[in-house]
Amino acid sequence: MLEVDKMLAKCGDCSRLQLLMLLLFCIINMLSSMHYYSQTIISFVPKYWCADDLTPTPAASSCQPADISWANRTCHNYNYELYMGYKSFTSELNWICDKAWQLTLGQSMFFVGSVLGTLLLGYLADIVGRLPILIVANLIAMLGNLLTIWGTNLTLFCVFRLISGFATDSNFLMMYILVMEYMRPSLRTVGLSICIGIFYCLGSMGAPWIAVLMGNWRGFLLATSLPFACVPLFYFVVPESVQWLISKQKYEQAVLCLKRVAQLNGRQVAESDYEQFIEECKFNQQRTKSAPNLIDLFKTPRLRRHTLILFFKSMVITLCYDAVSRNVQGLGISPFAMFSLSAATILPACLLLIALQDRIGRKAMASMSLLLSGIFISVTGFVLYTTTGANSHTTGLLVTLSVIGRFGVTVAYNSGAQYATELIPTCVRGQGVAAVHVMGYAFTFFSAFILYTRTFFAPMPEIILGLISLLGACLCLLLPETLHRVLPSSLEEGESFGKNENWYTFSFMEKRTQSVTTLASNNMKSLSNSTESSVYF
Template sequence: MLEVDKMLVKCGDFSRIQWLMLLLFSLINLLSALHYYSQTIISFVPKYWCADGLDADFEPPPKSSCLPLGANVSSSAKCHSYNYQLFMGYQSFSSEMNWICDNAWQLTLGQSMFFVGSVVGTLLLGFLADILGRVPIMIVANLIAMLGNMLTIFSSNLTLFCTFRLIAGFATDSNFLMMYILGECSDFFLPLDCELNCFCLYTVMEYMRPSLRTIGLSICIGVFYCIGSMSAPWIAVLMGSWRGYLLVTSLPLSLVPLFYFIVPESVQWLVSKQQYERAARCLKRVAKINGRQVEEREYEQFIEECKQRQQTVQSAPNLLGLFKTPRLRRNTLILFFKSMVITLCYDAVSRNVQGLGISPFVMFSLSATTILPACLLLIALQDRIGRKAMASMSLLISGILISVTCIVLFAAISENNQTTTLLVTLSVVGRFGVTVAYNSGAQYATELIPTCVRGQGVAAVHVMGYAFTFFSAYILYTRTIFSPLPEIILGVLSLLGACLCLLLPETLHRTLPASLEDGENFGKNEHWYTFSFMEKRTQSVAKLAPVDAKSQANSIDSSMYM
């Protein structure tokens, strides 16, 4: 919103309060990673074997087994108790509840309820944010996350576990949708969205100088989300049990209500609700903390400009407009499917840390190291090779790597150290590719959907993708049927997603579509093999439509997605 940016220049758009808000946002990213990956941490399954009739000095078998000693696969004998070889002494929820073998489905169901809660929470908290404001809902979301995890500690059966994980999932999301939508829209509306730290992200972005938003927030997200992800398994090892992990990672969320006294409310939201005086007070507070002197008439002029602008705002088309014309409908459906594939692969690959011949704690940390490099690579390449190439190539490479991992697993030689090293390497690089694809896909949707419905469209794409993560736990569960099956499914989905990306038009150096008609005609003469990096520089300057100021502002670097 132009009026807000003009006032921030006078009140200070990169000074004390912005640094303080970046610090708080970094903390939120750290806590968000610990909360999101609690699903994986509490669900580690250590090596197990049937304990029926075994001597105390029994030597554990080389692999996990559900059958009694001496029984073969075709035997109908059932095991009644199990022994475990815990990873570094860590007692997981799976081993404590004996949710393995015939009972493994219970853990999978409980994990999937976490994502059911996230979808419901996204819709509900997004609706409430439009009524109550961003900061209160950010606080409520974090308190819900703490409540859900604390209640999970008392889970003693499947019903309680599913219920409490659903509550915890209410406050979980990819975390960064709000800034993408509101950062690029100039109209007065609140799209459907978001939870946990996405409201904090939007607020930080709104109060920061536009030229520094991408790099500043990207570094905060890349560094602190990466640190949180890498440290999660070692916090579990230090605490020794899943209850200790949930307790230690949930208690810091009780500090978030203190943000209410530091983080100002969204000025754009206040203006959209015609709370002009309160919006001016927020800006005055920013100016005071930053040590700036702004005359009262500047605030009065700001209020008058906002009032005049609201009078000229017309009602925008709704989400259904994306499905009324053939090309726009095709592109929207591809964006939906691509989001579903990328989000599912991202979640499944990030949690696929067992069965690779290495400690899941070590594997989890190694895999998490890819978050920051993926963020930096996106900053370096996305504006050079184009959105289409970045999305399709990253998915293609990750799909190939996941498929190769499947072939290695299928070779059934994972006992060899060299093969284990190869599996770990392929898995880590595959996670890197999926992370790049996930991040790049976020901006692609933001730029491709017409401005008039961009907020609603991006929210719908995001929610559809996140809803699909419901199946990630079930895909990983297929490893109990056939060891390489998760890699087969994820590899096929990644390759299919890469192919579908080729059918979308390029957005780099193009004037982004503003109306539904623009969206229908956007990239009409392009082919599936049209890439931005293949175009000569002279052609891009002479032939491509110039990027206007609004479109330039719309292009927000997707490295802020995690």
């Protein structure tokens, strides 16, 4: 809503309140990263072997007794070579070998919860507001992780991981929306990306070492869950979304929020400005016709094709992002060190996105990053297949390839989110992007099962993820470019958007024949869409 941006410019859109909200957003980034990756850290599988016989420690994990006389007997007890003394959920409950499927099922329930939670909490956010759902989602995250401490059987573990996953996405996204709406449009991408790049990265890199410090999975969950108790205090600092209040015709509350912003930023705004702002909002709402819905995206051929590709692309990117970030075992080094090395790519990925996305275009960024990721992940699988023994050379090569693959998929994940918001017409952008987002989370249900295939064939996860990444890169070529384009507002504009482009059309290859005036006009129209389009970046 352009009226809100104009009013915020008077109340202050780059001052004390915005700085404070960015600091709180940094806290949310650290909390949400540790919450998301708790799935991986509590599930580390150390080297194990049967404890029923007295044979020496084997070179690799084994489910069967090494003693020939025990060869046809089932092993009942196991010994573990713990990583840095850390006792995981897996090693405590012996969910390995013939019980490994239980851990896979429990992990998958986390993503079932994330789909249900994203849908329900997103719906409730449109009814009760962004700020209450921000607080509720983070408290659910804390509750789910704390309950998991007592989830030592399959049923309880699945239920508690579902509750924990219920908060995933909403515990981060609601704060993202609020910070974005109160910031100057020209600073949104840089400001939010820097916060995500630095603090999500720090939270991800620090999570495994918190586990080492605590010594066991229960201590880790306790240490990373209790800080969520500070989020309800955000209620006294963070204002509710003015855009949401206006959409619900709560004009008096919207003015109170704006006055609070002006007060915190030390601005003096005349009462007549607030009255004029409300009148403009009422006038625009009276002119607004009944909005189309998500189903309308599938009624015309080109929009239907673009929407389906966005759905599938989101599935591919989200699945690869989750599986690659959790695929830190079996590469020859400690999973704690591998996890931190892999997470270190988050900041460079965000910086690269800031530097290149507005230069080479969304299409090139998404397809090239997925192509890079697919190649390096596939090569990692090939090296695992051809390597017969661990040594410093193969370990270094595997780690390098895996880190580069994680870097590529992180770039693709971040760029793909913005690409979808710009491509879907404004009139259905909120519903469309939410559906794309949910489809991606739904597909992550399979990430634990893909990683489980390593028990049958060591390089199988890399082969599957590499092929999926390459397929996603190809699909991105079928979408039109959005950089330096007037973004579609109506369904009709969305149907004709990029109609004359080919699969090999890239923004950086085009000649800039537009005049300065034309570009400025296009940018102003794109700016009016930026409020909604940057929400899911």
